[in-house]
Amino acid sequence: MAVNWQVLVILVQALIVPVRLCDIPEGNTHLVKSLNLKLLRTTLDTSNDANPSVYVGLRLSGDHNVEKEKEYFRKLKTSIEAISASRLGIKEGEPKTGLLALQLMAQKVSCDDKNPSVRNRLITHMKYHLHKEKENIALNGKPLSNYYQYSLGILAMCVNDKFVDRHVVNKLILAEEQNKFGHGGTVSIDTEAMAGIALLCVKRFNNYPRELVLHMKKSVKSIKDKIMASQNTEGELGNLYSTPLAVQFLSALGGRKDKDTCSKAITALMDGIKEGKFSNPMMMSQLMPVLFHKSYLDVANVECENINSPLLIPSSPTVHDLVVVGEEFYQIRLVVEGQNFNKLIEVPSRSSVLDILKTAQKQNSEFSFEIKDTLYGPYLTTVNKVAGYWQLLKGPNISLAQGIADYRPDDRETIILRLGSF
Secondary structure, eight states: OHHHHHHHHHHHHHHHSOOOOSOOOTTOHHHHHHHHHHHHHGGGOOSSOOOHHHHHHHHTSSSOOHHHHHHHHHHHHHHHHHHHHSOSOOOTTOOOHHHHHHHHHHHHHTTOOSOHHHHHHHHHHHHHHHHHHHHHHHHHSSOSSOHHHHHHHHHHHHHTTOOOOHHHHHHHHHHHHTTOSEETTEEOHHHHHHHHHHHHHHTTOSOSOHHHHHHHHHHHHHHHHHHHHTBOTTSOBSSTTTHHHHHHHHHHHOOGGGHHHHHHHHHHHHHHHHTTOOOSHHHHHHHHHHHTTOOGGGGGGOOOSSOOOOOOOOSSOOGGGOOOOOSSEEEEEEEETTTTEEEEEEEETTOOHHHHHHHHHHHOTTOOEEEEEETTEEEEEEETTEESEEEEEETTTEEOSSOTTTOOOOTTOEEEEEEEOO
């Protein structure tokens, strides 16, 4: 009888212990630390403004350099205080919902409560932006920004323990039900994941009508199904760079049946780190919580005291942190669809698409382009004086998962610029 009781206790404990789906397998400690250091080193770059996503990623890691993090937050604080002190309002075509959301999350994880008025003003701004986004969805069928930023805004409010208006939440639920998270029939897995994390967060509040809660649960299941169905043969969920957010969602959701999916996704991420494919600070910052079995939901309960500080930045970067052009030359075919531009461009090996565009512009008077700086890096806005949503593909018809500053084509590869629709 005693044995039976012992078995029963073990079974009960198994049910009580939280399901940990997406743990990093043993033997990968060096990869985790290398990426942590790589992200920390980006804070030393003084050529760009402080990135709130980088700071959130560092604060959600398991290892820290407290002094460097504090120093980086001081840089970030300048822009946070400037926005919080500015007037409410959204210039036409310039919604800042995503940036504001990340700044609000950064303020939360900083544990800087000396001036609560800054946080309160940020929250007021966030409420206003979400209201305007919701109005635009009602009038035009889409947010002023996009559903990724809209979801991030909802999440930022939620992890700051602020109730999100049910009409705002309902618009996100309807968008999921109507399959609006994507472009041209292609599902955007990072948008699905961000929406899923936001809904998991707001579902914790007890102030919503029962019918809305049921719709939340239905949407979360729909998001999960789409993410699970997106896994490719390499284990990536959507693609390598949407996988971190997708894993964050699955990890936060829990569910024993998803362990195999999560395990394959983690393997893909470890291989990506090993191959040096994570160099963009935004992508690294989204991956960092995953490496320590966390998600953006943990912003609500970040550790503020007794933080260890073992991360030391080496005096010189490692080989993986350096991206330099090679000595040999590649020939890359650059094609602008619909504009009769099809040229071979010779560039040093390891050149980025941005390097190729710059070379093409120097060598061809009939080619020009314009970019806009974003937290994700430079974004292509205009080609040959035509502004719009320019898609980047490699021949014959494969969308690039990386931005123009990050993707480095192989010799004889074809890069296609295609004007698409949002």
